[in-house]
Amino acid sequence: MSIFENVHKIKHPTLTKENWGEKQPLKRMNLLGKEVDISQPSSTFWVYLLGVLVTLAGVVFLVMNEGEMSRIWWGISLVLWGVGALIAGTSYQAFGYEMKAKYRDECSWTTWWEVIYLIFQQVSMNAMVVAIAYTSIPQTSIWFDIFLWYAGILTVAYTIITFWGAFTATQSVITFEFMMMASLPSFIAFCLINTVSYIKTGATYDLLCMISWVLIFSSYYFFDKYWKKGIGEILWEKGIWFSENDVLHVILVVWSILMFFLPAYTFDLTVVAH
Numbered sequence: 001m002s003i004f005e006n007v008h009k010i011k012h013p014t015l016t017k018e019n020w021g022e023k024q025p026l027k028r029m030n031l032l033g034k035e036v037d038i039s040q041p042s043s044t045f046w047v048y049l050l051g052v053l054v055t056l057a058g059v060v061f062l063v064m065n066e067g068e069m070s071r072i073w074w075g076i077s078l079v080l081w082g083v084g085a086l087i088a089g090t091s092y093q094a095f096g097y098e099m100k101a102k103y104r105d106e107c108s109w110t111t112w113w114e115v116i117y118l119i120f121q122q123v124s125m126n127a128m129v130v131a132i133a134y135t136s137i138p139q140t141s142i143w144f145d146i147f148l149w150y151a152g153i154l155t156v157a158y159t160i161i162t163f164w165g166a167f168t169a170t171q172s173v174i175t176f177e178f179m180m181m182a183s184l185p186s187f188i189a190f191c192l193i194n195t196v197s198y199i200k201t202g203a204t205y206d207l208l209c210m211i212s213w214v215l216i217f218s219s220y221y222f223f224d225k226y227w228k229k230g231i232g233e234i235l236w237e238k239g240i241w242f243s244e245n246d247v248l249h250v251i252l253v254v255w256s257i258l259m260f261f262l263p264a265y266t267f268d269l270t271v272v273a274h
Helices: 003-009 041-063 069-094 096-102 112-136 142-168 176-201 204-228 231-237 244-259
Strands: 026-031 034-039
Touching (some): 003 112, 041 244, 112 176, 176 204, 204 244
C-alpha cells in the first residue's frame, strides 16, 4: 500500500457505503457525461459560496494593496481561506461519498483533500497574524518581530505535524478541533489587539475587525451548540437537511461579505517621531 493511502486506514465510525444516503442527502447527477453521487447538495452550495466570496475578498485586498503590506497579507490570508473552503467542501460535502465510500470496502474517515484544507486554513490564520501585526504593532517593536516569527514557526510546525499525521494515520492531529486549538492563541490576540486599539482610537478598521471576530466566534459557538443538541439529526428525520456545518458556513458567509468593506480602512501602522 502506498504511504499516501495510509490516511484511509482511519475508518469512519458510523458511515458505510450502505447507510450514507440514509444519514445525509445523496443525489445522483450527470456531470460531464459521468454519473456522480453528490453528497449534501445544499451544504455544498453554502460552502462553495463561502469559498468564492472569501477568495474574491482576498483578491480585492491584493488589487487595492497600494503598497500597504497589511493589505497584501490580508489578501493572502483570505485567498488561502477561500481556496481552503472550496477544497473542504469538495471532500466534506460534494464528493464525500465518491472519495470516501463508493469505491472502498469500508468508509474512510478523511481524505487528502481534508488534510490540505486544514493546512490552508491554519496558514491563512498565520498570514492574518502578519496582517494584524502590520496594522496594529509598530514595526520597531519587539512584538512585531515576535508576531512574524510566531506566524512563520507555527506555519512550518503545523504543516509538518499535519503531514506526519496523514502519512502515519494519526487521527488526533488531523482533526478540525486540533486545527482550531492551533489557531486559538492568534484569535485571542486579534480580539484583544483590535478591542484595545478601538478603545484608544475609535478607528473604523478596528471596529470592523471586532465585528468580524464576533461573527467568527459565533459561527463556531452555534456550530457546537447545534451539533451537541442534535438539531440537524432531528430535522433530517423530518426530511429537512440543515447541518451544523451549514450553521457555520451561513454565518461565515455574512462574515465574508463584511470583509469586502475592510480594505478601504486597512493601513500599515505608522508611528510619528517626536
